[in-house]
Amino acid sequence: MALPDSLRASITPPELELIACQQLIEIVPLISMERIAFISGAYGPLKPPQKATVPIWMAVNLKTKKRCHIVAPPWLNVDFLQDRLNKETSQRGFSDLPFRFAEISKVLLDVASDDLENPDKLRYLLKDLREARQAKSREGLQSLDHSELSLPNLCSMEINEIRPFFVQSMHLLTNLVREPTATQ
Numbered sequence: 391m392a393l394p395d396s397l398r399a400s401i402t403p404p405e406l407e408l409i410a411c412q413q414l415i416e417i418v419p420l421i422s423m424e425r426i427a428f429i430s431g432a433y434g435p436l437k438p439p440q441k442a443t444v445p446i447w448m449a450v451n452l453k454t455k456k457r458c459h460i461v462a463p464p465w466l467n468v469d470f471l472q473d474r475l476n477k478e479t480s481q482r483g484f485s486d487l488p489f490r491f492a493e494i495s496k497v498l499l500d501v502a503s504d505d506l507e508n509p510d511k512l513r514y515l516l517k518d519l520r521e522a523r524q525a526k527s528r529e530g531l532q533s534l535d536h537s538e539l540s541l542p543n544l545c546s547m548e549i550n551e552i553r554p555f556f557v558q559s560m561h562l563l564t565n566l567v568r569e570p571t572a573t574q
Contacts, residue, residue, distance in 0.1 A: 400553045403493075406546055410493035411447040416461040418442075419452070446494065450501050460502040463488070466495055468508050471515040478522040484543035492520065492547040527552055 401409075412430065419436035426434050433444045441461060444452075452458040464470070465488055477485040488494070495516055503509040527541065527548055 400550050403547065403550075406490075406550060407493045407497055410490040410546075411445060411450065411497060413446055413490060413494060414443050415446050415449050415463065415494075416441045416443055417449045417452065417458040418461060419458045421452075421457045446497060450497060453502050453505075460498060460505045462498065462506050463494065465491065466498065466506065466512065468511050468515065471512065471519060475515055475519050475522065478519060478526075484523060484526060484541065486543050487519075487545060490546050492516075492545055523548060524551075 417436075418441055419438050421436065422438065423434055423436040425432055430445060433448060434442065436442050436458075449458060449460050453460055474485045474487060495512070498506065499509055499513060499516075506512060523544075527544070
């Protein structure tokens with residue numbers, strides 16, 4: 391199946407989620423398991439009720455089989471996200487968030503919402519945070535300069551969203567401001 395032109399220029403959100411699932415996360419296993427070696431590394435042993443650190447893809451797999459509880463990352467709680475939302479709406483720059491916060495929070499809310507405290511409020515805060523950050527991205531792109539664009543603390547999903555527009559815009563701006571050649 392051929393992809394539309396709009397999707398050929400950047401990575402799709404599900405692909406970003408797949409990449410984010412390589413991040414490590416803590417779980418509380420409900421089963422015992424010896425240490426297992428994968429290409430990405432060795433994980434385990436799993437011994438309930440001791441916490442273990444595994445990649446998100448493994449935690450999701452175990453969670454869907456009801457063999458673990460996922461421990462939320464320290465930034466995925468109502469207080470932290472409310473604080474970041476307040477900073478996002480009151481300060482000029484982007485607030486500091488994990489680079490793959492959007493993808494990780496989506497995966498965890500989809501698969502392990504029962505392990506998270508107040509998942510509906512988390513969804514609401516993440517949506518508001520995303521909208522506030524998108525508005526700032528648009529403001530930053532409106533003041534686009536041909537030499538540089540400085541939007542520190544953007545996350546991977548946000549970079550991916552502006553990439554197609556940014557690449558075309560920078561190409562056009564560079565052509566417009568290019569100095570005339572010596573052949574006149």
